Amino acid sequence: MHKMTRRQVIALIPSSTVLLCPAILNAQTNIDDEWADIPTNTPIGETYLVNVPEGPAEVDVSALLPGEVTIIARPTADEEYASTDMVQYIAVHHRTPAQIAYGEENDRDGTVQDPGYFVANLVCTHRGKAIGITGNPDAPFACTDRSRRHSSVFDATGLGVSGASDGEYLSIPDYQLDISDEAVVLRLS
Numbered sequence: 001m002h003k004m005t006r007r008q009v010i011a012l013i014p015s016s017t018v019l020l021c022p023a024i025l026n027a028q029t030n031i032d033d034e035w036a037d038i039p040t041n042t043p044i045g046e047t048y049l050v051n052v053p054e055g056p057a058e059v060d061v062s063a064l065l066p067g068e069v070t071i072i073a074r075p076t077a078d079e080e081y082a083s084t085d086m087v088q089y090i091a092v093h094h095r096t097p098a099q100i101a102y103g104e105e106n107d108r109d110g111t112v113q114d115p116g117y118f119v120a121n122l123v124c125t126h127r128g129k130a131i132g133i134t135g136n137p138d139a140p141f142a143c144t145d146r147s148r149r150h151s152s153v154f155d156a157t158g159l160g161v162s163g164a165s166d167g168e169y170l171s172i173p174d175y176q177l178d179i180s181d182e183a184v185v186l187r188l189s
Contacts, residue, residue: 001185003060004050010069010133040129040144041085043122049073049089057188061117064094064184069133069140071122074188081123084130089122090173092186096137099156106157108169113177119186121171124152126164141170 050059054075061070072090081088095103100115112118122131124143131154132144139161141154152163158170174189 001058001060002050002052004063004070006063008048008050008070009063009065010044010048010071038132038144041083042087043071043089043091043130043132043144052188059092059186059188060183061092061094061186062184064092066094066096066116067099067137069093071133072186072188080128083128084123088173089130090175090188091118091120091122091131091133091141093118093120093140093156095156099137102155103157106155106159108157111158111169111172113175114179116179117177117184118156118158119173119175119177120158121173123171124150124165125160125168125170126150126152131170 048071050070050072052059052072052074057074059072064070070092072092073087076086076088095116095118103112103115103118124131126143127145127150129143129145129150131141134140134142137156139153139155143150143152143163143165150164152160152165154170155161160166160168176187178185178187
């Protein structure tokens with residue numbers, strides 16, 4: 001089993017914090033300007049990723065605090081991930097109480113196994129580019145391709161709220177979330 005560390009947490013940082021990585025933005029940042037030169041094939045710097053091998057995997061994500069996200073990267077032969085260099089990026093977002101309440105009203109049936117955690121593939125529904133973490137608790141995910149005909153932004157339920165993916169949902173990986181007093185373990189099929 002892989003165990004994520006605090007180094008692999010991407011906090012949804014408050015607006016007073018200095019940005020640590022161009023693909024990790026705070027809620028006050030203009031995404032289009034700040035993301036103008038970032039790569040569109042990866043959601044964040046490779047040092048933050050929890051890397052697992054292709055196929056089934058288990059990742060202990062107990063270190064996540066409410067409002068934090070970690071990203072799991074695993075190689076894949078699925079052509080859906082051609083724009084991300086054949087790597088499936090999976091976000092595990094430990095929701096805040098406000099995001100849990102919003103999710104209880106707006107999550108798609110059958111996609112969230114526990115309201116405290118949102119798990120999604122970080123591949124844009126428009127052209128398959130990588131999805132980055134914005135730092136905005138209301139719209140925590142955005143396509144890294146910020147050009148005029150792309151620029152999708154997704155809310156905490158994975159629904160596209162603007163850009164080319166408006167009205168479409170991020171895909172959900174085949175997963176099982178096991179929560180106990182000892183650990184929170186994500187099992188990927």
